[in-house]
Amino acid sequence: MQLAIIVELGSVTKAARKLNVTQPTLSRTVKIIEDRAGGAVLRRGRYGVTATEIGERLATEGRAILRSTEQAQVAVQEWRNGLVGELRVGVGPMLAATVMGDFFVETVKAPPFYSLKLHCEVAARLVKRLKDDELDVAIIPYELDRQDDGLFREKILRERLSIFVGADDPLAWKTNVSPQDLSEYHWISVGAISGLFDMTRETLDWLGLTTVTxxxxxxxxxxxxxxLLEKTNSCSMLPFRLAGAFQERFRVAPVGLNVELPSRNIGLWTKLASRDRPDVVDFIERLNAYLTKAVAQATVPR
Known part of the structure; x- marks a missing residue:
């Protein structure tokens, strides 16, 4: 752990101050590590120290020890504050930028009996974190391109995909638009709505726009x-309700195609064995109550 801090700060002197030990004491620690490793773990240069190959590998282990130590300290403090455990929640970028911020505002105002640890990543990475037991729940698209044994998912928000353009675009708010009318646009692929595969590419092929990239x-x-939609001749496929939430900040508008795009419902994923945990049940009840209210109040302004 001490080696990791030295490498992070690039200085034995700075690390000694942070650790509240003397520099000679920390230098002896480095010497002990080097004796055990059988080689140097630090390179000393004009601007401080950097890790050798073995030094970096040992510093990586030290960072893990440091994280575990910090997590133990947090657990003790949470217990002292009356919190029973923690719930690790993963949220996709589109949801994080729209409805989930206000949901967590309400959660802070009426705190649960557990602490929350939030992670924001694309859906495929969150599913992997869930399978690796690094998350307890993930709020991501319900229809992902995969089957996962041991994972449980339930639909929490009905959503559909739509094509969005800038509000001043000739096709903004138009209905009965042919997909071919969009063939000359700059298409923007948004990874936040994808699962394992590129959903924009799949949908373009389904719309007959096979030559559009x-x-x-x-x-x-x-x-x-x-x-980009505001300022360029571009279009992008996005969730209709969630993207509508951006219309207060950006001048964008949907295009009404003469064909129906796939649904992109929002789901809550968890491990099957965790679904009935009291903290998971409480979180799902809170989220369902919030989304029911939010959907009832939501409008997509024109």
């Missing part, structure tokens, strides 16, 4: 997509 692919952040 997305000119930009965006993973993670979704706000860049809306800025």
């Amino acid at each position: 997305p000119s930009i692919e965006i993973s993670g952040d979704v706000t860049m997509t809306f800025r």
